[in-house]
Amino acid sequence: MTRTSFTFLVHPRTRVGEDLARVWKPLGRVPERVYDTALRRLPVAPATIAAVEVGGERVGHVVLVPFGARHLLEAPAEGRARVARAVDRAVALGSGVVGLGALTATVTGGGTSLRSRTDIAVTNGNAFTAATVEQQARDALDRFVTTGGRHVAVVGATGSVGSAVTRLLARDGGVERLTLVSRTAPRLAALAAEVGSRVAVSTATDLRSVVDADLVILLTASADAVIGPEHLSPAAVVLDATQPRNTSPRLLVERPDVTVLDGGVVDVPSLRLVGSDIGLPDGRAYACFAETAMLALSGQRGHFSIGNPGLDLVDRTRGLAADLAHLGFVPAAPTSFGRPVPTPAPAPAPAAAGGVAA
Structure with a gap:
């Protein structure tokens, strides 16, 4: 070599x-x-x-x-x-x-x-950023999404990394629904049409559309934080793969139920x-x-x-x-913001008849 x-x-x-x-x-x-x-x-x-x-x-x-x-x-x-x-x-x-x-x-x-x-x-x-983010997204769904859903929102879906991540998630399965968010409606429609035969997909140009997502992947080109506490569902997971990053540490204070992960590392x-x-x-x-x-x-x-x-x-x-x-x-x-994030402990097993743990 x-x-x-x-x-x-x-x-x-x-x-x-x-x-x-x-x-x-x-x-x-x-x-x-x-x-x-x-x-x-x-x-x-x-x-x-x-x-x-x-x-x-x-x-x-x-x-x-x-x-x-x-x-x-x-x-x-x-x-x-x-x-x-x-x-x-x-x-x-x-x-x-x-x-x-x-x-x-x-x-x-x-x-x-x-x-x-x-x-x-x-x-x-x-x-390689797309390859890494897709793997991190799948790991996040397995480790940190505790509600049982696999609804993923990709913010910046028509960008260079976002479009590749979208295609990977659709190609390789394991996701129940994709919400694709971008400011460019025609390109959004084309991308949705391309992947729609493999996964349920919706599109939006407004961040409010991610409020039902279990996992939100940020892949935008912005100098500011774009995701606020009002955009996220209870116990949502955010994978921020942007530089400059599009999340603020304040999000963890205002929404302690939310997990923010550093993406693309x-x-x-x-x-x-x-x-x-x-x-x-x-x-x-x-x-x-x-x-x-x-x-x-x-x-x-x-x-x-x-x-x-x-x-x-x-x-x-x-x-x-x-x-x-x-x-x-x-x-x-x-x-999360450079600090290790432990994997959540598994939920306790349901009690058997008579109140004895199974």
Whole structure:
């Protein structure tokens, strides 16, 4: 197996100062309004903020795109230009593969604006993210849904990851009903028609439609929390696979009956970032990051996941993960806002006649 190195692109999330403090602590003291003005107006260069080690070997780098989540969503043309400069940086570092983290994938149309690049392989990481999220969703239904229902809502269903997760859930069975939520009604209708022969499906453009769901999967591109306590049924489970995340810790306070799980996170026990971290402890990675690493470790040549991944590409990432199983690349144990979540204890057996437990 011929390996290459990789670069993974990240950007400051909702609060720029908090993320930049990971690079250098004093940066966390700068007022947010200063960052907002500076990042919009100044041609700040992309920066290499960490080296990546897997299995004790240096295999890649993390490069920061100097544009926050809101900046990318509000000024996508400038965002694409800044991502392109970060890709140039990846080439200069000698990387053979570049992965698009968080909204750098969204603003480039899942990497389609980079398709003409021949100097580096591009992946948006969405194929392995879809594979990971689907597995986590099935595990969540088995472990945390105590009502007996298997009604799943996918918010952001027509997006790159959302459409793949929807197709996986419909293809592989085990779900009683799907509610697909998106702002794009025509694409929703087309997706529902595609999967409707395999599973009961409904569509909506309003979050209020998820109120009956046992499991809500969040796969949107937003800089804010989108799910509130009013949107969820009693004892609902939320799998938040977004970055920036679309749930707030306040949800656990206002709805203690609800379980919020961190989605799209995988275990790679020997993974270490030398320099800054990207919000996860050593040994854990976002699935899009993991996809980039797997491609480099497998000697990928040419673009991989661009735009919406087909299920063939999703299944290929599962094969790559199986080949690299000695290094991990499996869904992480459940966490909620980074904290371990124990599996609920099984319900007590019903009492037998005469009040004696069976």
